[in-house]
Amino acid sequence: MANPTLRRRQLATRLRELRKDAGLSIEDAAQRLECSPAKISRIETGRRGVIPRDVRDLCQIYGADQAETESLMRMAREARQPGWWQTYDDPDFRLYIGLETEASAITIYDTCAVPGILQTAEYAGAIIRAVLPEIEEDVLRERVETRMKRQGILVRESPPRHLVILDESVLHRSVGGAAVMRAQLERVVEWTRLPHISVRVIPFSVGAHMGFNSAFTLLEMGDPGLSDIAYVESITRAEYLEKPSELAICREAAHRLTALALGPEASAARIAEITGTYDG
Incomplete structure (x- = not known):
């Protein structure tokens, strides 16, 4: 089955190209489709699904030929098919999971916790409960299960390359108690034995560095028709950065x-050394 998130982004990219080739602004397209400019903008960023009828009408407005119109309408139908992650209760992160599933390479930098893609179930549960202390048990369980299911991309055929950069503070921050931390750090080392996963540790001795401001994830899509995308999460919202200037900074x-x-070897040794401090 086609990845609906990928299809939506491919469709968004092509509709944006067609509009520009037709010499129309977002406002022009909205006026002709009899909708708001915001709707056209959401369609072109891939954040909003689009019904095949709107695709057909936009193709007519932009002067696309019949073959391309039919191809894009088919893509719109595929984009509306649910991926396994569509039941996840956070729409912002549903988008992330869809992108993660199709990325060819992923770089993750974190200063607070082991990234979700490498977490054990116990560590994930402790993190989620700390961030959302009022979370209901069934929702907590579903979120942990989703994190574990995401790890399927790490062991599939043709997995994405992962570079995970961790501030050393992540290794010292006790989450869930000593036993949970020991198991989590041991799991990280196990993941690094896979040839497509590299975990690098920035030691305390480095002092201040460029990553003090924010954690981020950079997803390389490996499709010439799709731009790479950066994901930045804060306490109130998630942001997806696609502008060339923003991606260049990341x-x-x-x-x-x-x-x-x-x-890589020194990082694994540092993780193993700190794992030994969680004997209790």
Whole structure:
């Protein structure tokens, strides 16, 4: 089955190209479709699903030929099919999971916790409960199950390359108690034995660095028709960054942080060393 998130982004990219080729502004397109400019904007960012009828009408407005119109309408229907993650209760993160599933390479930088894609169920549960202390048990269980299911991309055929950069503070921050932390750090080391996963640790000795401001994830889509995308999460919202200037900053940050981090073997040794402090 086609990934609905990927199809929606492919459709959004092509509709935006057709509009620009037709010499129309977002406002022009909205006026002709008899909708708000905001609707056209949401369609073109891939954040909003679009019904095949609207695709047909936009193709007519933009002067697309019959073959392309039918192709894009088919893409719109595929984009409306649910992926396994569509039942997840957070719409912002549903989008992330869809993108993660199709990425060819993912760079994650975190200063607070082991990223969800590498977490054990116990560590994930402790993190979620700490962030959402009022969460109901069934919702907590579903969120943990979703995190575990996401790890399927790490062991599938042709998995995405993962570069995970962690501030050393992540390893020292006790989450869920000593036993949970020990199991979690041991799991991280196990993940690094896979050839497509690299975990790098920025030691305390580095001092201040470019990553103090924010954690981020950079997803490389590996499709020439789709732009890469960066994901940044705060306490109130999630942001998806697609502007070339924003992506350039994230790439530069990833480059600089990787240069500051310990090498793969030294990072694994540091993780193992700190794991030993959780004997209790």
